[in-house]
Amino acid sequence: GWARLDVDRARRTGDAEVVYGPGKTVVQVVSALAELHARHPDRAVLATRLDAGAREAVRAELPGAVIDNVARTAVLGPLPPPRGLVVVVAAGTSDGPVAAEAAVAARVHGAGVERIDDVGVAGLHRLLAVREQLAHADCLIVVAGMEGALPSVVAGLVGTPLVGVPTSTGYGVAAGGVTALHAMLSSCAPGVVVTNIDNGYGAGVHAARVARSAAPRCVPNSSSI
Amino acid sequence: GWARLDVDRARRTGDAEVVYGPGKTVVQVVSALAELHARHPDRAVLATRLDAGAREAVRAELPGAVIDNVARTAVLGPLPPPRGLVVVVAAGTSDGPVAAEAAVAARVHGAGVERIDDVGVAGLHRLLAVREQLAHADCLIVVAGMEGALPSVVAGLVGTPLVGVPTSTGYGVAAGGVTALHAMLSSCAPGVVVTNIDNGYGAGVHAARVARSAAPRCVPNSSSI
Amino acid sequence: GWARLDVDRARRTGDAEVVYGPGKTVVQVVSALAELHARHPDRAVLATRLDAGAREAVRAELPGAVIDNVARTAVLGPLPPPRGLVVVVAAGTSDGPVAAEAAVAARVHGAGVERIDDVGVAGLHRLLAVREQLAHADCLIVVAGMEGALPSVVAGLVGTPLVGVPTSTGYGVAAGGVTALHAMLSSCAPGVVVTNIDNGYGAGVHAARVARSAAPRCVPNSSSI
Amino acid sequence: GWARLDVDRARRTGDAEVVYGPGKTVVQVVSALAELHARHPDRAVLATRLDAGAREAVRAELPGAVIDNVARTAVLGPLPPPRGLVVVVAAGTSDGPVAAEAAVAARVHGAGVERIDDVGVAGLHRLLAVREQLAHADCLIVVAGMEGALPSVVAGLVGTPLVGVPTSTGYGVAAGGVTALHAMLSSCAPGVVVTNIDNGYGAGVHAARVARSAAPRCVPNSSSI
Amino acid sequence: GWARLDVDRARRTGDAEVVYGPGKTVVQVVSALAELHARHPDRAVLATRLDAGAREAVRAELPGAVIDNVARTAVLGPLPPPRGLVVVVAAGTSDGPVAAEAAVAARVHGAGVERIDDVGVAGLHRLLAVREQLAHADCLIVVAGMEGALPSVVAGLVGTPLVGVPTSTGYGVAAGGVTALHAMLSSCAPGVVVTNIDNGYGAGVHAARVARSAAPRCVPNSSSI
Amino acid sequence: GWARLDVDRARRTGDAEVVYGPGKTVVQVVSALAELHARHPDRAVLATRLDAGAREAVRAELPGAVIDNVARTAVLGPLPPPRGLVVVVAAGTSDGPVAAEAAVAARVHGAGVERIDDVGVAGLHRLLAVREQLAHADCLIVVAGMEGALPSVVAGLVGTPLVGVPTSTGYGVAAGGVTALHAMLSSCAPGVVVTNIDNGYGAGVHAARVARSAAPRCVPNSSSI
Amino acid sequence: GWARLDVDRARRTGDAEVVYGPGKTVVQVVSALAELHARHPDRAVLATRLDAGAREAVRAELPGAVIDNVARTAVLGPLPPPRGLVVVVAAGTSDGPVAAEAAVAARVHGAGVERIDDVGVAGLHRLLAVREQLAHADCLIVVAGMEGALPSVVAGLVGTPLVGVPTSTGYGVAAGGVTALHAMLSSCAPGVVVTNIDNGYGAGVHAARVARSAAPRCVPNSSSI
Amino acid sequence: GWARLDVDRARRTGDAEVVYGPGKTVVQVVSALAELHARHPDRAVLATRLDAGAREAVRAELPGAVIDNVARTAVLGPLPPPRGLVVVVAAGTSDGPVAAEAAVAARVHGAGVERIDDVGVAGLHRLLAVREQLAHADCLIVVAGMEGALPSVVAGLVGTPLVGVPTSTGYGVAAGGVTALHAMLSSCAPGVVVTNIDNGYGAGVHAARVARSAAPRCVPNSSSI
Ligand SMILES: Nc1ncnc2c1ncn2[C@@H]1O[C@H](COP(=O)(O)O)[C@@H](O)[C@H]1O
Ligand SMILES: Nc1ncnc2c1ncn2[C@@H]1O[C@H](COP(=O)(O)O)[C@@H](O)[C@H]1O
Ligand SMILES: Nc1ncnc2c1ncn2[C@@H]1O[C@H](COP(=O)(O)O)[C@@H](O)[C@H]1O
Ligand SMILES: Nc1ncnc2c1ncn2[C@@H]1O[C@H](COP(=O)(O)O)[C@@H](O)[C@H]1O
Ligand SMILES: [Mg+2]
Ligand SMILES: [Mg+2]
Ligand SMILES: [Mg+2]
Ligand SMILES: [Mg+2]
Ligand SMILES: [Mg+2]
Ligand SMILES: [Mg+2]
Ligand SMILES: [Mg+2]
Ligand SMILES: [Mg+2]
Structure with missing residues (x-):
């Protein structure tokens, strides 16, 4: 035991x-x-x-x-009532499991959660189309592998507290997520904070705490993760 | 220009x-x-x-x-009125400049700020003595170099949103802050998010955003940074 | 000798x-x-x-x-007549010297050259505003430090041959340009090729060769570097 | 979906x-x-x-x-008509799969393609014997693992736009292709640009774009990849 | 043979x-x-x-x-009579095999051995509760993975000779134990010495030698490892 | 203050x-x-x-x-009476400052101290000649840079508790002491424990604690450091 | 083909x-x-x-x-007559396959070969006992993993041309042979040259060339590899 | 003293x-x-x-x-009479000091020495022009920085014992000579052995030992270094 x-x-x-x-x-x-x-x-x-x-x-x-x-x-055990809203944004298909872990962790730790998938920076129009949804979050979790550029771009669009989660997707010098991690830490956009590679869990805990303590907003549909 | x-x-x-x-x-x-x-x-x-x-x-x-x-x-230009409280915690004397940058950035970005210095993990009683002060923050910034252990210990004491800031103090395998950075990212405590080495500025921006959006609390003395 | x-x-x-x-x-x-x-x-x-x-x-x-x-x-010695057009795009102020080296090298090696500065990804509108100028180049050189995200974003907007040049700007895990280099090499956008850190010269040589061999276009104002 | x-x-x-x-x-x-x-x-x-x-x-x-x-x-779907010529050069037997990926990608993206295999630098006569074939390409893709020396040698022989592709062949400090990558990026020959380790695809896309936009030449036999 | x-x-x-x-x-x-x-x-x-x-x-x-x-x-072969006391302290469940190897090695090399498990720094009260047991050891072996913070905290509580053993637990930048190793080597607490990653054996040999040569103390229950 | x-x-x-x-x-x-x-x-x-x-x-x-x-x-302040004996062994001339720091630290922390200099492994006879002096120590501190081989050789000669201290001497892949550090950590000799690069202080504290607790021996000339 | x-x-x-x-x-x-x-x-x-x-x-x-x-x-095919003598020295049991590859390669490339196994530096007497055998070689190949100290010690005993071969034995910071490689390259003994990790083949080729060109000596029993 | x-x-x-x-x-x-x-x-x-x-x-x-x-x-002191011939080959101007150190060391250790400079792989004809001079050496020292390709090319031309010496010339991922070192160690040409970065001295000692023991040849002009 x-x-x-x-x-x-x-x-x-x-x-x-x-x-x-x-x-x-x-x-x-x-x-x-x-x-x-x-x-x-x-x-x-x-x-x-x-x-x-x-x-x-x-x-x-x-x-x-x-x-x-x-x-x-x-x-x-029973999920807590959702307080505040965490939006989990993912760059590509293979970032899905990490985004899902982040979403589950945030929901279990008390926040409402929404997800936005497949909005990588190589096709910006996809991201620009969801700008409103990004803006009404209390905390953003931005998940990306390879060059890890998505948090920089999102953080230039909205001023919401934002956690970057690098993933281990990619090959060669993507180096199991180290490049995405270091890119997010070196972001030219202000206020990007980061977790370990593939650590959706840690991002979910932090984001849920931020969202829970945020002033109440109208978050109708957030319980579907 | x-x-x-x-x-x-x-x-x-x-x-x-x-x-x-x-x-x-x-x-x-x-x-x-x-x-x-x-x-x-x-x-x-x-x-x-x-x-x-x-x-x-x-x-x-x-x-x-x-x-x-x-x-x-x-x-x-005029400082904004402080909303919410950011507490900046530093491990040692040489972490002072980074803690100061974090405090200034958080204050300029709209939060009230308090500082707690010289509470490194090699003398735990110093940290345990300020537990109450840690607990009433809306967001914690925890600054440490060398082995970067302080965020793990603080995050085990209180559930406040917490940003670790690794500093470049130390020598040999401390590696200009890389060890402190990697230690914070590998924290066994939940919800620790991190900035680049010596990036007090980025931590201040994130923490101020979190504190500003937090539900109002009584923060009497926070304007002294 | x-x-x-x-x-x-x-x-x-x-x-x-x-x-x-x-x-x-x-x-x-x-x-x-x-x-x-x-x-x-x-x-x-x-x-x-x-x-x-x-x-x-x-x-x-x-x-x-x-x-x-x-x-x-x-x-x-006398500059050659410009053949084809190289456009040098830079993310920030501190990338200027590398962008300038690339521009000089491309011009000396026979291409016409234009420059676009200060269009980093943290303020996308600046880049979107110059999309037309990007599109009429025969070869693009995209210069960026820190997280090196700019080539991925540009390569998602236009299909022009594109060379990324990472610069040594930034601190901590930006690692003297290694993170920008590895990010560009790991780009999720197709066809991004890269030079060594701060190697504007190499990018200029390659881009000039590409531009010179391109089918002739109307490039009126390209001799000002 | x-x-x-x-x-x-x-x-x-x-x-x-x-x-x-x-x-x-x-x-x-x-x-x-x-x-x-x-x-x-x-x-x-x-x-x-x-x-x-x-x-x-x-x-x-x-x-x-x-x-x-x-x-x-x-x-x-139907292959496009080949425009321009990409020549894919490989150093050794084990670089074959990456060279093949580069060739397929270049062909699918619209270029004619030829391949030259097994011309590693330890037996220079093999490379010198194909110098003419190298010279009539619109873009060269040079694939090599281990010490990654081949692009430097080829780029000293002809002035064609050239993309180096490091492969993960080799052991010990060959380090899964990192040494070949870094060697190509550090090339003493001018104008060598590079992709990520084993990224034949990216090289093929870039080379096809370069070849397609090159002035038309006589490329009789390029459709056999 | x-x-x-x-x-x-x-x-x-x-x-x-x-x-x-x-x-x-x-x-x-x-x-x-x-x-x-x-x-x-x-x-x-x-x-x-x-x-x-x-x-x-x-x-x-x-x-x-x-x-x-x-x-x-x-x-x-027969175990030697225990001389002196080595206490093996472990941070988490997954550090168990390394702690066990250290305990066996110390016992075989002639010391009495006690173990304390699951006292990671994210729950300090667990460690503070065993302070007395730590203090009566002749040599401490402190086993931890991930951020490797436990030796720093223990070495701030007692002045006993202490050997840190980093383990390969964790993921991402925990890097198979390198972060824990470098954190222990960079400890801000005085006198922490360290072994290779997962090297419980080496720590056991060193600690047993230290304990054996220590002045005799009353060590009643130390033979149960 | x-x-x-x-x-x-x-x-x-x-x-x-x-x-x-x-x-x-x-x-x-x-x-x-x-x-x-x-x-x-x-x-x-x-x-x-x-x-x-x-x-x-x-x-x-x-x-x-x-x-x-x-x-x-x-x-x-007054030096404590020396208890037990620490012998500090150094490989080469340039390891002198680190050996001196170790000796001072051990003496201040209560141990008697002796030094043996310039016994690098490239001239083994020098080391074999001092084997008796090595054997009567309560704890050995072995200081070496470059390939860091000395602790392995000393630990094969005597069974005394031994701390290796890597130094930053050397160039190229000596890497500021990293190679010596990693070599000592990878020692094929049993029981070698190690400090950070150039950390004579830490070795002195550990060794003094070990020596002080050792059973009393006759240590006539140990106060000259 | x-x-x-x-x-x-x-x-x-x-x-x-x-x-x-x-x-x-x-x-x-x-x-x-x-x-x-x-x-x-x-x-x-x-x-x-x-x-x-x-x-x-x-x-x-x-x-x-x-x-x-x-x-x-x-x-x-038929082995060539042995000219000159290569002696292959190995530190431990697990270095055997690399030593064997070196021996075969040296023999096939025309040298006589002898082997000396299991003479690691943690038991110096084993090495000192074979000093005469070392001295009559025309070229030495010294194979070791972990801390890679053996070439330094051998090169301090005899002045024969010597090639170090690091092996991938060991764990943790032994790093698959990188530490042994870097240690050999940083050797404080003069004239140590080195091959890639586990590259017994390369050492055998070099040593055979050296031995073949050496002045003839009496090498009675060298054909048993 | x-x-x-x-x-x-x-x-x-x-x-x-x-x-x-x-x-x-x-x-x-x-x-x-x-x-x-x-x-x-x-x-x-x-x-x-x-x-x-x-x-x-x-x-x-x-x-x-x-x-x-x-x-x-x-x-x-008086130089020894030259026995055998070491030829020192250097890739570029900035490799000169290391080549010079190698030449002096080889001469002091008893070999005749010749030098060939500025024969980098980006201009192969320069190297092919000196093939005869390469072939009459007893040992070659090949000095190169940046991508370190020269030893591979030379070792493919002649079968003389060859020592590669990487230099710290270059920038970015040339990494102070690490890339040249790793490239030489990963050479696809057989029998290349290597020294530490910039270690002309070590190469000179090894090469002199090889040349001294080689069968006598006619080496008329070798004393000019
Ligand atoms: N101390 C700092 N550390 C990291 N980023 C900073 C710092 N100060 C300012 N910045 C960021 O750098 C941007 C300005 O960059 P630049 O245009 O090069 O002056 C600001 O908008 C911030 O996002
Ligand atoms: N996916 C995860 N990534 C990182 N840390 C985690 C994860 N899941 C749980 N944890 C942390 O690990 C602790 C439990 O560790 P253990 O006692 O070894 O089971 C929890 O309290 C969390 O702080
Ligand atoms: N072999 C490859 N190496 C690198 N990138 C590739 C490769 N194949 C496809 N891609 C890129 O990956 C994108 C598709 O990623 P995904 O949406 O995850 O399937 C494509 O648009 C290409 O830009
Ligand atoms: N074990 C080995 N390690 C390193 N290189 C080798 C080894 N065996 C053969 N080689 C080299 O690899 C070349 C053959 O490579 P390949 O043409 O790919 O078979 C040979 O000519 C040798 O130079
Ligand atoms: Mg996609
Ligand atoms: Mg202090
Ligand atoms: Mg700007
Ligand atoms: Mg072959
Ligand atoms: Mg637990
Ligand atoms: Mg000396
Ligand atoms: Mg053995
Ligand atoms: Mg030159």
Whole structure:
């Protein structure tokens, strides 16, 4: 078992601990999720980076869990009411799993969520067409691999708090996401903050906190992630 | 002169363009600051990364400018009323200039600002003693060099939105801030987002946007940066 | 003296050898330029990367030379008639010297040249406003530092042959231009080719060759670089 | 389905979008290719980096597609008439797949194509023997791994526009193509431009654009790729 | 067979040679362990980094060996009486195998050993609760991956000799343990020394030597590893 | 002044805080040293990495301080009685300053210290000649740059706890000490632990703690550092 | 087939081309070896880096070939008479395959060869015991992984021409052989030259050339590799 | 003074120790050279990497010394008779100092030396013109920066033992010589061995040993370096 599960985290930081799948057996994943759920029956608890085997085990052992095969997540317990709006923007098809993880994490951590996909900078008209949707977010999560240019362009269009998430798509000097990461960190647009490569989860947590604390707005359709 | 100064930025994103000093002559710095001030007489405009010569020139040519020799910034025009609270936390003495740049940028971009210095992780009691102050911020900026551990520890204590800023202090494999940057990006604490090395400015912009949009709170003493 | 000056190069490749300043004494720079000029009295010969001392010496010893203090070049002999059009696009103020070197090199190697400055991706409207000018080029040179996103955006707007030139502007993980280089190489836009960091010269040579061989077009005002 | 397929690209840039195989299911690859073909029935559309499964699916579902097992490409629709000539030069046996991808891409994008294989710098006589063939190209693509020296040598022999393509062949500090890439970028020969490691596709697009716009020449046998 | 097994090492350095599993066949592992045991029948000899096959072969061929499936070690021969106390501290679940290897190595090399698990810096209260246990060690081994912050925090709490062991847990810029390694080497806390990534063995040897030579203390329960 | 000087450290860890010179003004260095001395009048306090100016200021303002121009240190207050023996071994002449810093730090932190210089691995007989001296240490500090091979060789000769300190001597791929660091971390000899590049201070603190806790031995001449 | 096999190499450089296995089908390996043998029936031709399948095919198709399963080589045709002596020295068990490749290559390229294994620097006595054997070589090949210290130590003992070969053994910052490579290149011993990681072949070719041209000596037993 | 000058080296390896200038005071350089000369009055002793000050001091204090301002060396004592021939080949003007250092070192260590300059691969005819001179060497030293292609080309022309020396010329991804180094190590030509960046000295020592032991040839004019 886990010697020292951080069951106190929700009291300190407002958010429960999350189960990180890699390096855990399926038994460990299931029991950790079950234990967190037992501690927090009134809120959704989350497991991320679950491979097919772990997802299968959670599905079998914890029938109440909601599994997302693209995001590779499991959620157990009731979702909180959405407060504020996080919009997750993704550059290309292969950024989809990271965008999905970000969306699930933001929703579980209490924000409403919308997604905009396939608006990479090589076809700007696609992005310019959604400018209004970008502008009404409380926090933007912008997901891109390869040259990681999308956050710079979006941050030049709107002044919303924005988190860039570099992904490991690409080859050669794309270097498993390092180029996208370094490009986002070097953005010429002001106020771009960034997470580790493929870390949709971390972006979702940050964005949800920002959105939750934002002044209330009308966010009718945000619960569909 | 500047062929294409982005004078339209404030309308698009809510924040005016900022003068970045490196690679500009003192004449270019002074005239850019003057031009931005002329466009935005009702708000503070900012120049960053000014070396001693540029600061001297601004002081001589633009007497209304407020110069900060530690932050290496100049501010021209009236500060906005502070909305929300950004707390800037720094690990050690040599992180001071970056923390100062972050504080100035956050204040110019509309947030109230407080600073907490010299609370590095090698003496935890110093950090534990300011836990209350950390908790009442709307956004935290956590500045650290060397091993960059401070954001992880702070993010384990409170659930406030938090931006880590790695600094270039240290030697050997500290690698001019790369280790602190990578450590913050790899944080085991949830929701840590990060800027480029020494980029206090970017953290200040993001944090101010987050704080400004946060629900109003009582922030009595925040205008002293 | 040079033991083995490649005086045969123009015959083999159509372009004369060029004097690369670093690592040469001012005497070596002047005599190399003079010797190339003696071999090729009918065409312009070029020296690049000349520091202030070398430029001063060339100015004093070779009065016919045209010195460009921003591009840090010297040109000796008559410019060829411009064939085809190279347009040099630059993202920011600090990319100016590299853009200038590219423009001089393209012009010396026989192309007409136009420049477009300060159209970085953080303010897209500036770039969209010059789309027509981009479209009538025979070859584009796109110069950018920091996150190096500009070539991807330009290559999504027009189908002209395009060379990206990363510059060493920026700090931290911008890494002296490595991030801009790797970003351009990882571009999601098709057909972007790239030179070494700050290598405006190489881009100018390639672009001029492309422009010279292009089918003739009407290029009225291209000789002003 | 694809939310935002860039079906407008051909109008903007003259070339249709291309399907990049990695990270797509075989179903996605087939339907993307089919959709692009439906939009552009009069021209060839291309899919690259197809693994054996994707190639098998395309073969089964789209009988009109031409599959190249070495290049790992599929082409659907009529090839355009060849304009101008691209010559693809490769250093060694293991550079073959990248050279093949470059050749297919250049042909699909409208150029005539010839190939010259196995002319690595360790046996110069092989390269010197084909100097005439190099000289009559409108654009050269030079493919090499390991130390990546071939573009420097070729660019010293002829003045044709030249794109270097580093490949991931080699071991140890060849570093998956990084050494070849950096060597080509550092070439002492003028005008060498470069693509990402193994990016035959990008080189083919650029070279085809250069060749297409070149003044017409007699290119009798170029359609055999 | 081994041409030159260092059978003399125990005489020179006090510790016998250890069998390092990778790159050896199961036959080589078994016979090396057997030979070392024959040379040193009075002391425990150790094999590390044994994969499942090697562990199975040792279990079958050397029934006296004690196998640890988490540490991936085999121990043959009587354990020495414990002298001094090594405490092995680990940040997270996935650091377990490295902590286990360190514990086994320290015990085999003559020290008493205790373990403290799952006290990562994101939940400081867990670490503060075991401060007394940390303080009575003769040498601490602190195991952590990702941002590698734990040694800095522990070294700020107690003045015991401390060895940091970075692990390869994490993703993206965690870079297989490089970030944790560089963070520990850059620690702002004094006297932190470090081993290679995942090298629990080396830390165990060093710590055991330190503990063995320390002045005697009361260490009642240390033999349970 | 320092907002939060860690004056409590000696109580927690047994060793007082140390003044690290870089990034401090000479006034800050002098006052920090004076303040630490005031808190700990009965023990030596230390400042490291002092440039010539800082050393001059300390000499002028704090006449009781002992300055070491090679180690670049200042020591104020009475040295503790030496307990245990640290032997500092250095490979070459240019490793001298780092070896000196290690020796001063170990002595200030309570150990007796001896030094052995210029015993690099290219002349093994020099090292073999001092084997006895190596063997009677309680802890060894082994300082080397370039290929960093000395710790491996020493650790094969004696079983004493050993700390390797890589130095930044060398050029090219010696890479400012990275190669020596990585070589020491990859040592084929057991139990080698390592500090950051040029970090003699950290090695001295660790070694002194190890030596102080070692069982008493006869260490007649150890106070000469 | 191979378009341009370098069948002329033996005339130019004295050594025939060698078949490098990776990236070739078994059919290509067999036919290349057969073709080289047909061109050079009077001398041994070599294939390297053959995986199990390629070795099996060569064994079946070319019964005269001599296969070495450790070196992963095949040799076809009569070995030349040995001239001069190459001694191959290896640090550890896992360096065996690289040492074997070096030995085979040196022998095929005309030198006599002897091997000395398992003389790593952590047990110096093993190396000192073979000093005489080292001294009578015409060229030494010294193979080591991990910290790569062995060439420095050997080059301090004898003045024979010496080639270091770093191997990819080790983990963590051993970095697949980069640390051993950089350590050898940074050697404090004079005259150490180096090959790429794991490149026993290249070392064997160089050493054989050196040995062959050395003045004749008495080398009785060198043909056993 | 030097505690442990390796005065025994000439007996062990046949070559005397050499004074490496960096990190030594001018006094240390002069006295080391004087002491080595006193030990070896019958042979030339060498100092390398001497800056202007050190060269001036040697000139003043040791009038018999021969100073080379390009190679930055000093030689004291009678040169040995030349045995065998080393030919030093350099690609470009800026490789001159490294080529000069290699030539001096080879000559001092007993070989005859010839130099061939400015034969970079971008103008192959220059290299092909000296093929005969290359072929009569006993050992070649090939010096090149930037893409480091010259050793591959030379090694394809002749079968002489060849040492590549990468230089730090170039910019951007030339990376201070790393690209040239890695390119030479990855050479597709057989038998290329390499030294550290700018290490002409090491190449000279190795080449001299190879040339000295080669069978005697007629080398009339080799003493002019
Ligand atoms: N200290 C800073 N660090 C990073 N970016 C900055 C900084 N100061 C200003 N900037 C950005 O640089 C832009 C100005 O760049 P430039 O046009 O080159 O002066 C501003 O609009 C900001 O987005
Ligand atoms: N996808 C993820 N990426 C990064 N960190 C995560 C992810 N999912 C969970 N975490 C963090 O990992 C912690 C749990 O780690 P562990 O105790 O090893 O399971 C959680 O509290 C989160 O802070
Ligand atoms: N082999 C390739 N290498 C690099 N980029 C490619 C390749 N094939 C296609 N692309 C680019 O990737 C785009 C399609 O990406 P996606 O929308 O993810 O399928 C195309 O429009 C091309 O610009
Ligand atoms: N193990 C090896 N490592 C490096 N290069 C090799 C190796 N074996 C053969 N070579 C070289 O590779 C060349 C053949 O390459 P290829 O034409 O691709 O088969 C030979 O002529 C050798 O120069
Ligand atoms: Mg797409
Ligand atoms: Mg402090
Ligand atoms: Mg601007
Ligand atoms: Mg070949
Ligand atoms: Mg946990
Ligand atoms: Mg010495
Ligand atoms: Mg062994
Ligand atoms: Mg030249």
